[in-house]
Amino acid sequence: xxxxxxxxxxxxxxxxxxxxxxxxxxxxxxxxxxxxxxxxxxxxxxxxxxxxxxxxxxxxxxxxxxxxxxxxxxxxxxxxxxxxxxxxxxxxxxxxxxxxxxxxxxxxxxxxxxxxxxxxxxxxxxxxxxxxxxxxxxxxxxxxxxxxxxxxxxxxxxxxxxxxxxxxxxxxxxxxxxxxxxxxxxxxxxxxxxxxxxxxxxxxxxxxxxxxxxxxxxxxxxxxxxxxxxxxxxxxxxxxxxxxxxxxx
Amino acid sequence: xxxxxxxxxxxxxxxxxxxxxxxxxxxxxxxxxxxxxxxxxxxxxxxxxxxxxxxxxxxxxxxxxxxxxxxxxxxxxxxxxxxxxxxxxxxxxxxxxxxxxxxxxxxxxxxxxxxxxxxxxxxxxxxxxxxxxxxxxxxxxxxxxxxxxxxxxxxxxxxxxxxxxxxxxxxxxxxxxxxxxxxxxxxxxxxxxxxxxxxxxxxxxxxxxxxxxxxxxxxxxxxxxxxxxxxxxxxxxxxxxxxxxxxxxxxxxxxxxxxxxxxxxxxxxxxxxxxxxxxxxxxxxxxxxxxxxxxxxxxxx
Amino acid sequence: xxxxxxxxxxxxxxxxxxxxxxxxxxxxxxxxxxxxxxxxxxxxxxxxxxxxxxxxxxxxxxxxxxxxxxxxxxxxxxxxxxxxxxxxxxxxxxxxxxxxxxxxxxxxxxxxxxxxxxxxxxxxxxxxxxxxxxxxxxxxxxxxxxxxxxxxxxxxxxxxxxxxxxxxxxxxxxxxxxxxxxxxxxxxxxxxxxxxxxxxxxxxxxxxxxxxxxxxxxxxxxxxxxxxxxxxxxxxxxxxxxxxxxxxxxxxxxxxxxxxxxxxxxxxxxxxxxxxxxxxxxxxxxxxxxxxxxxxxxxxxxxxxxxxxxxxxxxxxxxxxxxxxxxxxxxxxxxx
Numbered sequence: 065x066x067x068x069x070x071x072x073x074x075x076x077x078x079x080x081x082x083x084x085x086x087x088x089x090x091x092x093x094x095x096x097x098x099x100x101x102x103x104x105x106x107x108x109x110x111x112x113x114x115x116x117x118x119x120x121x122x123x124x125x126x127x128x129x130x131x132x133x134x135x136x137x138x139x140x141x142x143x144x145x146x147x148x149x150x151x152x153x154x155x156x157x158x159x160x161x162x163x164x165x166x167x168x169x170x171x172x173x174x175x176x177x178x179x180x181x182x183x184x185x186x187x188x189x190x191x192x193x194x195x196x197x198x199x200x201x202x203x204x205x206x207x208x209x210x211x212x213x214x215x216x217x218x219x220x221x222x223x224x225x226x227x228x229x230x231x232x233x234x235x236x237x238x239x240x241x242x243x244x245x246x247x248x249x250x251x252x253x254x255x256x257x258x259x260x261x262x263x264x265x266x267x268x269x270x271x272x273x274x275x276x277x278x279x280x281x282x283x284x285x286x287x288x289x290x291x292x293x294x295x296x297x298x299x300x301x302x303x304x305x306x307x308x309x310x311x312x313x
Numbered sequence: 314x315x316x317x318x319x320x321x322x323x324x325x326x327x328x329x330x331x332x333x334x335x336x337x338x339x340x341x342x343x344x345x346x347x348x349x350x351x352x353x354x355x356x357x358x359x360x361x362x363x364x365x366x367x368x369x370x371x372x373x374x375x376x377x378x379x380x381x382x383x384x385x386x387x388x389x390x391x392x393x394x395x396x397x398x399x400x401x402x403x404x405x406x407x408x409x410x411x412x413x414x415x416x417x418x419x420x421x422x423x424x425x426x427x428x429x430x431x432x433x434x435x436x437x438x439x440x441x442x443x444x445x446x447x448x449x450x451x452x453x454x455x456x457x458x459x460x461x462x463x464x465x466x467x468x469x470x471x472x473x474x475x476x477x478x479x480x481x482x483x484x485x486x487x488x489x490x491x492x493x494x495x496x497x498x499x500x501x502x503x504x505x506x507x508x509x510x511x512x513x514x515x516x517x518x519x520x521x522x523x524x525x526x527x528x529x530x531x532x533x534x535x536x537x538x539x540x541x542x543x544x545x546x547x548x549x550x551x552x553x554x555x556x557x558x559x560x561x562x563x564x565x566x567x568x569x570x571x572x573x574x575x576x577x578x579x580x581x582x583x584x585x586x587x588x589x590x591x592x593x594x595x596x597x598x599x600x601x602x603x604x605x606x607x608x609x610x611x612x613x614x
Numbered sequence: 615x616x617x618x619x620x621x622x623x624x625x626x627x628x629x630x631x632x633x634x635x636x637x638x639x640x641x642x643x644x645x646x647x648x649x650x651x652x653x654x655x656x657x658x659x660x661x662x663x664x665x666x667x668x669x670x671x672x673x674x675x676x677x678x679x680x681x682x683x684x685x686x687x688x689x690x691x692x693x694x695x696x697x698x699x700x701x702x703x704x705x706x707x708x709x710x711x712x713x714x715x716x717x718x719x720x721x722x723x724x725x726x727x728x729x730x731x732x733x734x735x736x737x738x739x740x741x742x743x744x745x746x747x748x749x750x751x752x753x754x755x756x757x758x759x760x761x762x763x764x765x766x767x768x769x770x771x772x773x774x775x776x777x778x779x780x781x782x783x784x785x786x787x788x789x790x791x792x793x794x795x796x797x798x799x800x801x802x803x804x805x806x807x808x809x810x811x812x813x814x815x816x817x818x819x820x821x822x823x824x825x826x827x828x829x830x831x832x833x834x835x836x837x838x839x840x841x842x843x844x845x846x847x848x849x850x851x852x853x854x855x856x857x858x859x860x861x862x863x864x865x866x867x868x869x870x871x872x873x874x875x876x877x878x879x880x881x882x883x884x885x886x887x888x889x890x891x892x893x894x895x896x897x898x899x900x901x902x903x904x905x906x907x908x909x910x911x912x913x914x915x916x917x918x919x920x921x922x923x924x925x926x927x928x929x930x931x932x933x934x935x936x937x938x939x940x941x942x943x944x945x946x947x948x949x950x
Contacts (some may be wrong), residue, residue, distance in 0.1 A: 115814075141816035153811040155804045166804050169797035170815040178798035178825060227815060348724055399652055409911060415724045416668050420866065421910050423859055427903030434896045547735060547855055554728050587739035595732040602725055 065092045067129075068263045069114065069145075069230055074123035076109055083109040085121070085287035091231070095129045096254065097265045098274035098295070100308055101284030107267050110284070111233050115147045116140040128230065144230035150239060152220035154208045158218060160206040164191040167226040191226075198222040214241045214249055221253055225262070232257065234266040238273055246270065250277050271309070275299065283308060318457045320576045328466050328572025329472035333527035334545050335552040335564040336479060337520030343496050343559030344516040346415060350422040351402060352524050353546025355427035358398060359525025360541060361437045362390040364532040366445035374446045383447040387533075391526030391543070399521025400514050407517070408510065426542070434539055441536035448533035464533065471530055475523060479561050482519070492516060549593040557607025566605055640772040645884050647776045647844050650783040652676075652861070653880030654837035658789055658830035659865040660876050664794075665802035665823060666722065671730030672861050674737050675834025677708055677853035679703035680842035681741060682835075684754035696758035696778060696843050703839030703903060704832060713832020719824040734853050741807045741850035753849035779840050783877070786836055790873045793829060802826055863902060866909055869916025879917055 069091040076084040084106050091097060099107045112118040114125060116137040124133045127143060135143075155163050163293045165182050168191055195204055198218050211219065217237055224232055237253060238246040254277045257264045268274045274281055274295060283291040285307045291298045298304055338352045366386050370376050402425055410418045451463035483489040495512050503509045528541075548571075556567025571590055578586040579586045597604060635643060655676045662669050682703045693699065720728050741748040748754065759765065761778045793799050801822045804812050812819050842848045851857065868879020891898045909916055 136813075138813045138816055138818060141814055147814065153808055153814065155807040155811065157807050158803065159798075162800065166797070166800050167815055170801070170812075170817040178793050178796045180797075181792075181795045182797045182800045183795070223811075223815070406907065415729070416666065417910060419668070419724060419727065419863065421907065423862075424903040424906035424910065427899040427906070429902075429903075431897050431900035439896075466690070543856060550728060550731065551735075554732075584743040586740075587743065588736060591732050591735040592738055595729060595736060598721075598725065598729045598732060602721070 065094075066126070066223045067091070068093050070126040071110075071114070072124045072126070074110075074113055074120045074125060076113060076118060082287045084113065084120070087289060088283065089289070089292075093230075093263055094261045095263050095280055096257065096278050097263075097280045097282060098278035099265060099267045099282050099284065100269070100271065100274055101179065101290070102308065106287040107284045107285040108235065109287075111147065111235055111265070114231075115145055115233055141227060141229075144228070145233070146227045146229040146231075147233040147237060148217070148220040148224045150235045150293065152213075152216040154216060154219055154223070156209045156268045156312060157207065159186070159198060159205050159207055160195065160211070161191055162202075163208060163219065163223060164195055167223040168194075194222060194226050197252075198225075199252050209308040214245045217241060218249060218252065222228055225256065225260075229262060230262045232265070234264065236267050238268065238270060246273060247276075257270060262293060271299065315458060316580060318459050320573070320580050322456070322459070322461060323463070324573035324576035325469050326572070327575055328568045329469040330527070330531060331548060331552045331572055332472045332565050332568035333468075333530070334524060335473055335549045335556070335568060336475060336561055337523035337527075338549045339553040339556065339558055339564045340479070340523075340561055341517055342519040342553070343561075344492055345407075345411060345418075345513055347407065347411065347418040347422065348415070348550075348558070349407075349517075349520070350419065350546055351425040351429060352422075352520070353394065353542035353544075354426050354433070355398060355521045355524035356422065356528040356545045357433055357537075357542035358394045359391040359528030360532040360537045361433055361528075362394050362525070363387040363529025364441065364442040364444040364537045365437060366390045367405075367446060367533070368442060371446050374449075380446060380450055383450070385445065387529040388526060391529035392522050394525035394529075395522030396518055398525075399518040401518040402521075403514050408513070411513070423531065426546070430539065435544075439539055441538040442532070443536040445533050468530065468534075471526075475526075476561075476565055483561070486516055488512075488515060506599060509605060513533075548590065551590050553604075554594050555604060557599045557604025559605040560604065563606030628784075635713060635773060635776050638721070643772040643776045645888060646881065647772070647779045648841060649881040649884040650779050650877065651768045651837050651840035651844060652864070652884070653877040654783055654806060654838075654840070655834045656861050656864045656868065656876035656880050657787065657873060658833035658837070659861050660870050660873075661790065661794070661802070661826055661830050661833070661870075663862075663865055663870055664799075664806060666806040667823070667827075668724075668727045668862060669730045669830065669858070670727040670862060671732070671734035671855065671858050672830070672834050673853045673855070673858035674714070674730070674734040675707045675831045676838035676841070676857065676861070677734070677737055677741065677848075677850070679707045679835030679838030680747065680756070680848040680852055681754070682706035683839055683842050684749075684756050685747060687752050687756060689748065694757070694759040695763070696761040699758055699843060700758075700782065700836065700839040703842070704836045706834040707835020707838070708828065711828045715824050715827040715831065719820060719827050731855050731858070734858055736853075738850055738853035740855055748850065751850065753847055755847050757846055758843050775844050779844060782836065782840065786833060787873055787877065790829070790833065793826075794873050798822055798825060808878050834894070863906055867905065867916055868916030869920075871915055871918040871922065875916065875918035878921075882917065897917060 067090050069089070071089045072085050074084055074087045075082070087106070087110060091285050099110070101107050109118065112122070113120050116135050116139070124131055126132065127140075129146060130143075132140060132143065132145075155166065158166070162182075164189055168187055169177070169182055192204065196259060198221070200215075200219070200222070208216070208219065217240070221232075221237060224234075234253075238249055241249055252271055254264075266278075278295055280293065281295045282289055283298060283304050290307060291301050291304050299309075334352075334356055337355075338349060341347060341349050343351070348477075363386070367383050370378055370386060371380065371383060406421060406425060407418065408422050412505045448462065448464040451467065453460045453462045455461075457566060491502070491507050491512055494507060495509055499509060552567040552571050553564055553569075555570060556563030556565070571593065574589050574593060575586055635646075655672060659669050659672050680703065683699045686702060687699075692807075714733060716734075718726060721729055730737070742750060744750075761776075763775050764774055766774050801812065801817055805819055809819055812822075820919060838852065863878060864879045864883045867883060868875040887898070890901055913920060915922075
């Protein structure tokens, strides 16, 4: 099993606040990892550092063996790290299909990107295929602004997936989605991701979702990692139960 | 010695003019985040109103009222234009686009500018209005071997008074405190109960009054013709950009810089007197886009 | 061109443009020719507007293309063939745009607008005052003696100029069409919509804007060069900010929805200007301002979207929500 991502002593200060405290993590290829922890525990900072949104104050990040510390999101995306957002970041004025077409064309760095049309038959077929995997069948010509929240979340993930990442980070993919839709969304998402062998990390607040879909759980608290392992074991840990589930306080 | 005196005098005069026309523009931007192209029109309206009033009340340079009152007339004319046209524009048009970014309000104020250009032509025709009585009345004095019109010393005084007034209003009045809070964060201010739309109207009116009064006081110096608004607004843009959008002290420093620079250029490199202004504007935008005193973020990658 | 209807309309339009002119009077040909030339400048402005960049100083390229020719002729440039002159003007402005773009392409919103105005006013101030170079307010006469080898006489000059400009403008519009339909074109629209997402897709916002800017500059220069040759005279006013403002106006008036919109907007504009100005010169600007207000407040898609809505209603198709509008959406703040 190859190590896809490794962070070594990654630390980040925001003024006096230590948002990330010597985080050292290794992610294996194909793992599906859930990241949990109370607000302000450093989960989002961790994701932000790995995706280049924030630079670590100290420490290094290695991706596929190479040092990627301090690279910006664009470069990281091209290397194979993509993310989805808590508030879906989409091109709301364009259609669902166009969003996907743009993602696919951004991924391929061919020449004459200003002359050949975006909407070629080949690319459209590819786009429809990926969209189909995520449950978008008809209506892909509609504007994104017509999509409900669940659809937007899925599309956000679909776009990040279309960029052919090796590592995909999802920031609270089920937040804002109704309880009955959550599992449907995760079923689709995890189904696609498992088939392609992409290492997937998702931040979650819903422990049921984590227990059901994650191979591995990393628990954050106050900027450092409290526990790291299989969901059953981690959730049985009394420290974890205290911090995250609020028991015994 | 002569040359230096000329440059300093011209520089100060030009700086006063630039500050007067720019202060209102930068203030409105600071409060509403809107770059008001129609600011030039307010200047023009003030100039026409001032000149027209003076020529009407003192036809041929003399009239029933004491000539000293002409200064009051200019001031009142400018204020009148500012408090009527300003709130009108703000309430009816500008308010509708305040939350549509920065570009759309800019284009909207450009549309208003076009309309007001013709309004001025319809109201006052295309002839030039030279109401030089308040200017010539003061005569000239001898300053370091140079004969200098007294009115051109009055203008810096007006600029200083305007600057002082702005400082006082912003720092010592309740309105000023509310303005500062709206500048800092519009939404939080509204959440705290500040009547933001009302602040906008007042701020806009203040900026409009400054523009119109500037126009009125500069009218006696040179003929008021269609097209002065066009010239003024682009200079005001340059000065506010250099000083930093939203900063009134910045407008003052920018005005002094540009004024002196222009005065020097006119003496030494007359072919480049306009060039230096816009070159400085471009330079500042490239090196320090937020201007010398601007605290606002610049969208840039 | 997905729909047959679109293709048919285009062919019909082209046919009209090609076949009717020999029957039109000289003044009308002149008006159309100038409208097409200026429409190219507007096209450049539109391409940038699609990416939320208002080039309030596009006159830099309009005047730049014209004066490249004018100054060359003034200094004894021996060639008088129109195609060569226009190529000179366009080449010059393309290089100028490539240089200016290095600086300006990093800016957005009003700072982009202000910088572009600064540059055009810099050019204006130089053209105005450096009389030995530019002729100052007198300007420079520009006359081509041959058009693609054809010589002109007083009877034929307007017609020949018309076809000359028509062909070049059509070629330029075609290029713009290809670019707009390409990944670069869509990337500009994406940038307008959500710049952050573009970066997180691995595409370079800066590079896309730079490339579009150079193209827009080239179009502006081509338009300026064609105008110079057609009108026969150039003056520093071409670089004054109000001329650039006019281009922005026509861009919004025509609408951003298509690469053909600037041409249509420009032609309508020139017609209305011609008549409105004669009819009432003191309310012409008021009319412009009024129309612009109406567009901003009620019809942000300009003429083009009105077209589209009319056409959709006639064919009883569900009118698609216009995808090109002068709107600004605040990008939602990213979750913590």
